[in-house]
Amino acid sequence: MTSFRHTNDAHRDCWELLPWVANERIDPRDLRRIEPHLHSCTACQAELVAQSRLRQLIRADEPVVIAPQASLQKLLQRLAAEQTHITPSATQRGGERRMPASAPRWLAVAAAMQAIVIVALLWALWLQSQALLTAPRYTTLTSPASLPPHPAVHVVFRNEVTIGEITSILRNLDARIVAGPNIGGVYTIQSAKSEPTASQIASLLAGLRQDERVLLSEPVEGTAAR
């Protein structure tokens, strides 16, 4: 137990962070800070080897796996039982028509994308290059290439808007997501009506622009109501 010396701050700093060097999840800033010490300290180097070995052993140790199917069935029964007893709060929230099940997948991806994107900058990019931003980043849902020839609107929500809120905003405006978000967090939405009129699209746009949770909304060129 002679490897740890309290007197050396750089050593302690490095020593404490070695598990995350070993599991490759250390913050890059932390790594930059401790790297000079790590390169010069044989005690820290030996500890890193020891911790990497411990990690290997723990990961290689596969306990008896419990078969999941029986538990899953139990839980699905519990969900089914819950759905037959709709609580008052659920009625309040879910008074409106439910979104197509596939749509909110995009909403969740958006939540992550929005966190790392400077919306205004990317909106500017969109203005410069429609093609770049309408290129589908994810292809599990309707891609822009298969959009029906109905008027479409591009929307960007504020970062702090939750998936639930986006769902609710669109429900209230009788709109649905048909594509997106792309890399810039831009959704393409359409009216849920099969043949929306120009005035319905105008009121959809007005509704979006009145909502302070919507950062930007623009009709998509070439899809205007006829």
Next chain:
Amino acid sequence: MVSAPPSTSNAVTNVSDEHELELIAAIAAQDRTAFKELYLIYHRRLARFLMRMTSRHELIEEVINDTLWTVWQKAGEFRGASRVSTWIVGIAYRRALKSLRHASSHTSLGDGEPASADEYSRDEERQWIERALSELPFEQRCALELCYLLGHSCEEIAEIMNCPVNTVKTRMFHAREKLRRLLPRLAGASEP
């Protein structure tokens, strides 16, 4: 001797993160197919983690199902501020803490004995590490498993265990010191 972390692991993490985020969004819209997929991913992950904490399979099942039940109910409120795995493992950790503390009147909290005697025959090194891990206090063992078994960052472990980052480092520090005493072979033959 010192190797830099490979750059590929983050890319792999991002791909599965995106997929799990898609699943959460689908679950928010009550999509059961997505729920089943997420269940199977996390059943395996959480079972591995929880089996280190207790040998009682019925407790493990209960914690996993209660965790995924919460995920089903709260998916619509998930903001994506943290990784999906951090969110779900955090729910499981809190649930496990409650269950295991409650059950500790019957079995010890850090009950890390292998599930069956058959396991002992599989690998000597495994017994050796398993026995040493079972000697650790619950919080220290959790921190270690979250770091090495589930691959979480220091900040994520702090979020999961609802404690400051420095507490995570301290728990890991003590776990490592204790394991060094229990597992002198870990550091190699040259260590005293």
